[in-house]
Structures are given as structure tokens and as C-alpha cells.
Amino acid sequence: MKTIFRKILECVQQGQTVALATVISSKGSLPMSKRAKMLVFADGSIQGTIGGGMVEAQVIDEAQDVLQTCNARIVRIDLTSDQIEADGLTCGGTVEILVECFTPQSEPEVFEAILQTMDHGQTAVIASLLPDAEPNRNPAFPQHRKILIQHDGSSVGTTGSEQLDAAILKLAHPKLGQPFLKTCALNLTPSNPSRVFLETLLPPPTAYLFGGGHISSHLSNILHFIGFDYVVIDDRPEFLTHERFPEAKALICQSFEHIFDALTLIPRASYLIIVTRGHKSDQVVLMQALRTEATYIGMIGSRRKIHLMFEHLQAQGIPQTMLERIHAPIGLEIGADTPEEIAISIAAELIQIRRSGE
Known part of the structure; x- marks a missing residue:
């Protein structure tokens, strides 16, 4: 969304006219995000998408008229069963799209x-x-x-x-x-x-990556594209470099023993991802993570190792309700094996948790 607004400002400041298409309501099964936005330029090119296909094509046509008249309009598209069958579509429903024009005279x-x-x-x-x-x-x-x-x-x-x-x-x-x-x-x-x-x-929600190894390195690349800020924490300075984590909000080199003292406030809309280099440090981080109100706590490990760790935590008096907050093994079950695949499974679980919360 930020890139869309930045481009509008750039166009206005450079003396160009641009149309913005925004989904304002939708019903049914439609191939678009409820927050979809798309820019349409005078030459017919676009930035962003409202789902592609015939809906997007119609909105681009309407946007060309809006660019000529500078009068905003609402485009209402009703994909009926007849249209779906005629065009070979798999989705149907009704959508309203606001198309508005911004010119060099726009403030x-x-x-x-x-x-x-x-x-x-x-x-x-x-x-x-x-x-x-x-x-x-x-x-x-x-x-x-x-x-x-x-x-x-x-x-x-x-x-x-x-x-x-x-x-x-x-x-x-x-x-x-x-x-x-x-x-x-x-x-x-x-x-x-x-x-x-x-x-x-x-x-944007913030993901805290405890451990700067291979999984975190691959996961950080995905987080940037799915709208998460991220912070990386490790006690090995050689793993905390801007070359490995170019989009990091912060790189924190510190022992895991009292790391949450250094992190001060963990907002509720935080995602704690525990992928340190060993189970001992995983458990150290986990014990502190459970004292937060973070939306998500995920920990890597085999089912056997996690079962043994949970038994140990229960013996220490950690209630079952707290253990149920933990996503372990971390990530959606997609058969992930390599660090790259594990990173994808974690990112998928973060998306699932984030969207279910909306």
C-alpha cells in the first residue's frame, strides 16, 4: 500500500495525472484482496492489481475516462452465473471499485x-x-x-x-x-x-527472529514481501550483518538469557519466531516469550524434542493453557525439509494467524 501512495505523491509532484482504483466493497467469491488498490496511468500501464482478468480490464477502461474528465466514479461489477460460464471463470460475486483522479493541481x-x-x-x-x-x-x-x-x-x-x-x-x-x-x-x-x-x-506487525541462522536468513526475505517488519536477535555478531538481513528493523547482538529485558515492550501484534542454534537456547527464549502477550509464538524442533521439552516445562509448573499458545513444530505442515522450505512454511503460518485475527 505504501508504494501506491508514494507513487501518487510522486506523480502529483512531477506534474502527472494518475487514477487510483480502490475496492470499497465486495460480496461473493472474487479473486482479489479486500484491500486491493491499483494505479492506472495515462498510457494504460498499471501499478498494483485488483485481481486481474475481466474485472481489472474493465476498471482500466473506466479509469481512462476518469483521467480525461477528472470526475471520480464508482464502478460496480456484477459477475453473474451467465458471465462466469461464458468467460470460463471460477469465481463470482459483486464488487464496487472507487476510481478517482489525482492531478498536478491536487494538494x-x-x-x-x-x-x-x-x-x-x-x-x-x-x-x-x-x-x-x-x-x-x-x-x-x-x-x-x-x-x-x-x-x-x-x-x-x-x-x-x-x-x-x-x-x-x-x-x-x-x-x-x-x-x-x-x-x-x-x-x-x-x-x-x-x-x-x-x-x-x-x-505492520513485527516478527522477532531469535537466531540469525539459515532459516532466519531465508525467512527475512519473505517477511519483507508479505508486509512484516522484522528484528533479528543472536549472540553471534558474525550472523548479524546488513548483508544477511538488509531490511531488518534492528539487529540485536546479546545473550538470550535476559533478551526480553533488552527488547523492553513487545507489542501484542508481535510474532516471536524461535529458531536459535540449539534446544537449550530455544527453551531459554521460550520461557521469556510466554510472559508476553505476543500474537504468535513459534518454536522449531522435532516432535519428539518438543514433547520432551513440554514435559519438562509442565514439571516446572507451566500450565497447559500457556503451552497451548506455542506453535511447535513451527510452520504449517507442508512436509518442509530444507531451510528454504521451512522458511516458507513459517511465513504461511504467520499469514494464516494474521488474517484469522482480522
Whole structure:
């Protein structure tokens, strides 16, 4: 998402016009993310995707018209059973896509604030005023149509109406810090109904990799692409290099004995991945990890070794409810064998946990 907003800002600052397509509602089985966004440029090229296929092709065509008129519109596509059969599709449903245009005359402050919010790992809500479902009733849609409601309650941007801005802020404030994605009605007056699309910006989750060996090295490459920040911890400095972990948020060289004292606060939206060089250090980290509220705790090891470790922990008085928090052996069961395959199985489990939490 960050690359999409950065490209919009770049285009506006360089005097180019660009269209942004955003999925604002979907029903049924559709081949797209609920948070899908796509940029369409004047030459017909795109950045990002809303799922490909006939839906994407139609939106690209619609976006070319939006680029000409600079009037935002909502594209509603209903993939009926007849269309599915005719085009050989395997999915069907209904989707609404907001297509809006940004020009060199568009004020960049909102996009600058969005990027700053994401860079600082803060929460926020993006509110997008929607055009009327019947374009002919609202041909002069305002250029100012996005507001960013920041984590401290302040806002950047305006719709051009103080009354409408106030209503949007009131609606958006309770959504700060929550996973939220919804089109909401703003019935200020019976004769002037408005709709706004609210989407929350949440900091990317952080994965803490305890152990800087081969599995962590391969896993870090995947984490970067699936939207995770990551921190690597090891007591061997030669394993903690920027060449091995170029996108690391931090590299921490310290003994595992009291590592969580150095990490201070572990946010709830954290994923603890225990892949040290030995079972002894795995257990040392695990005992500390269980005292956190981390969303995910995963530990590598064979089923036999893990069974023996759990028996030892139970003998030490660790309750079964705490042990049930541990994903061990770590990763989804896909028959992974090599470090690369194990890294993929771990990443798949992180995605599963993350999306089920939404």
C-alpha cells in the first residue's frame, strides 16, 4: 500500500495525472484482496492489481475516462452465473471499485501525511468521500475528497465542507487502531446523503527472529514481501550483518538469557519466531516469550524434542493453557525439509494467524 501512495505523491509532484482504483466493497467469491488498490496511468500501464482478468480490464477502461474528465466514479461489477460460464471463470460475486483522479493541481498534503504515518508505524484512518452512485446527479465532484485522521485525533485534508468534515471525523475516531474497512452513510440532510469509505492504517506487525541462522536468513526475505517488519536477535555478531538481513528493523547482538529485558515492550501484534542454534537456547527464549502477550509464538524442533521439552516445562509448573499458545513444530505442515522450505512454511503460518485475527 505504501508504494501506491508514494507513487501518487510522486506523480502529483512531477506534474502527472494518475487514477487510483480502490475496492470499497465486495460480496461473493472474487479473486482479489479486500484491500486491493491499483494505479492506472495515462498510457494504460498499471501499478498494483485488483485481481486481474475481466474485472481489472474493465476498471482500466473506466479509469481512462476518469483521467480525461477528472470526475471520480464508482464502478460496480456484477459477475453473474451467465458471465462466469461464458468467460470460463471460477469465481463470482459483486464488487464496487472507487476510481478517482489525482492531478498536478491536487494538494499533496494528505499523501505526505499518509506516508509519514506509515513510516512512523502509527495508526490512522483514511476517509474517502464517495461520488454519487448516479454520476449524472453529481458531475462536479469536489477535488478535495480525502481526509487522514491521525492517531492523536488530528486530521489532514478536507472535503471543502466543515459540516461534512466534522461528521467524517466523528465517524472515524472510534475506528483508530482497529482493523476496519467499510463504506458508511453520512445522512447530514435528507436531500444530501453522502457516503464515505473508511480504511484503517495499522503499523505492520513485527516478527522477532531469535537466531540469525539459515532459516532466519531465508525467512527475512519473505517477511519483507508479505508486509512484516522484522528484528533479528543472536549472540553471534558474525550472523548479524546488513548483508544477511538488509531490511531488518534492528539487529540485536546479546545473550538470550535476559533478551526480553533488552527488547523492553513487545507489542501484542508481535510474532516471536524461535529458531536459535540449539534446544537449550530455544527453551531459554521460550520461557521469556510466554510472559508476553505476543500474537504468535513459534518454536522449531522435532516432535519428539518438543514433547520432551513440554514435559519438562509442565514439571516446572507451566500450565497447559500457556503451552497451548506455542506453535511447535513451527510452520504449517507442508512436509518442509530444507531451510528454504521451512522458511516458507513459517511465513504461511504467520499469514494464516494474521488474517484469522482480522
